[in-house]
Amino acid sequence: MRELGCGLPHALEVMGERWSFLILRAAFNGLVHFEEFSSELGIARNILSGRLANLVEHGVMERTPCEDDRRKVEYRLTEKGAALLPAMLALRQWGERYTDNVSPELVLVDKQDGLPIAPITMHAHDGREIGWDDLMWQRAGELADQRGG
Amino acid sequence: MRELGCGLPHALEVMGERWSFLILRAAFNGLVHFEEFSSELGIARNILSGRLANLVEHGVMERTPCEDDRRKVEYRLTEKGAALLPAMLALRQWGERYTDNVSPELVLVDKQDGLPIAPITMHAHDGREIGWDDLMWQRAGELADQRGG
DNA sequence: AAAAACTGGTTGCAAATCAAAACTGGTGTA
DNA sequence: TACACCAGTTTTGATTTGCAACCAGTTTTT
Numbered sequence: 474m475r476e477l478g479c480g481l482p483h484a485l486e487v488m489g490e491r492w493s494f495l496i497l498r499a500a501f502n503g504l505v506h507f508e509e510f511s512s513e514l515g516i517a518r519n520i521l522s523g524r525l526a527n528l529v530e531h532g533v534m535e536r537t538p539c540e541d542d543r544r545k546v547e548y549r550l551t552e553k554g555a556a557l558l559p560a561m562l563a564l565r566q567w568g569e570r571y572t573d574n575v576s577p578e579l580v581l582v583d584k585q586d587g588l589p590i591a592p593i594t595m596h597a598h599d600g601r602e603i604g605w606d607d608l609m610w611q612r613a614g615e616l617a618d619q620r621g622g
Numbered sequence: 623m624r625e626l627g628c629g630l631p632h633a634l635e636v637m638g639e640r641w642s643f644l645i646l647r648a649a650f651n652g653l654v655h656f657e658e659f660s661s662e663l664g665i666a667r668n669i670l671s672g673r674l675a676n677l678v679e680h681g682v683m684e685r686t687p688c689e690d691d692r693r694k695v696e697y698r699l700t701e702k703g704a705a706l707l708p709a710m711l712a713l714r715q716w717g718e719r720y721t722d723n724v725s726p727e728l729v730l731v732d733k734q735d736g737l738p739i740a741p742i743t744m745h746a747h748d749g750r751e752i753g754w755d756d757l758m759w760q761r762a763g764e765l766a767d768q769r770g771g
Numbered sequence: 772a773a774a775a776a777c778t779g780g781t782t783g784c785a786a787a788t789c790a791a792a793a794c795t796g797g798t799g800t801a
Numbered sequence: 802t803a804c805a806c807c808a809g810t811t812t813t814g815a816t817t818t819g820c821a822a823c824c825a826g827t828t829t830t831t
Contacts, residue, residue, distance in 0.1 A: 568629025
């Protein structure tokens with residue numbers, strides 16, 4: 474899984490294993506302790522252990538022993554981990570759109586007004602919403618100039 | 623991998639296996655034949671066979687025998703498959719941001735002006751760009767009203 | 772027409788990974 | 802002191818992955 478000309482292989486190296494994305498989702502939902510992930514996801518303890526170690530190793534999560542109860546440990550998202558939110562939402566939104574009977578019980582809302590966020594979409598450089606049909610691939614070397622430098 | 627209250631589990635059921643996302647990327651890049659996927663990705667033929675069958679079964683790709691050369695087959699993205707582009711881009715973009723030395727050789731550009739598309743980001747219902755810190759989870763039943771119905 | 776080569780697979784087998792259950796060792800609680 | 806709790810590790814078996822060889826239709830070459 475080495476260089477194939479874009480960042481996808483690396484992303485998949487970190488997040489592509491089974492359970493990794495569900496662990497991430499659980500972390501976004503506020504879970505922090507090993508037992509919480511274990512019981513929420515129903516994943517085997519040894520697998521969970523390995524996945525968490527992998528996420529920590531790749532800087533997606535951070536493992537810190539709990540101050541007040543030294544049996545416990547906290548796994549928290551790093552900034553790098555939090556940056557996966559758009560990808561996770563896009564994937565989730567896709568799953569919801571193409572599956573019957575999945576109305577999510579938790580929805581992300583804007584703190585300011587309590588309204589759900591917009592679906593993840595693609596935009597041109599100037600902000601216009603844009604779809605697959607409006608796009609084409611271009612070799613990185615041959616890009617049009619941004620015009621105005 | 624059943625109901626956990628959102629569409630992510632279903633999305634992962636379809637796309638969560640190893641190679642699936644790389645096959646998808648190859649399809650977005652225009653590959654259509656079995657041999658093309660095989661040699662581009664370096665994936666074992668039996669695995670590729672299984673993955674493609676899975677993607678077809680879940681409606682992400684469509685398998686049609688080639689008219690002009692009846693040895694060949696075409697695998698093409700369906701509308702459901704094309705709808706995975708935002709998720710794929712978000713993932714790829716994350717991989718690029720947090721990995722050294724990955725400048726992609728192919729870039730998606732707007733057909734109209736040849737300029738690269740904007741990074742995938744999150745937006746409030748009214749279009750404001752918004753980040754993880756501006757968001758919170760809300761039980762789906764207790765949503766604020768959109769005001770104006 | 773026959774031989775060779777190409778395409779999209781399948782089969783068999785070894786290696787790696789996943790998963791369930793039991794166990795461990797440090798820590799807090801009754 | 803006894804007991805429960807947390808975060809793992811170990812052990813063992815099942816599943817998945819991957820390589821290599823094989824195969825059956827189709828072109829292509831000779």
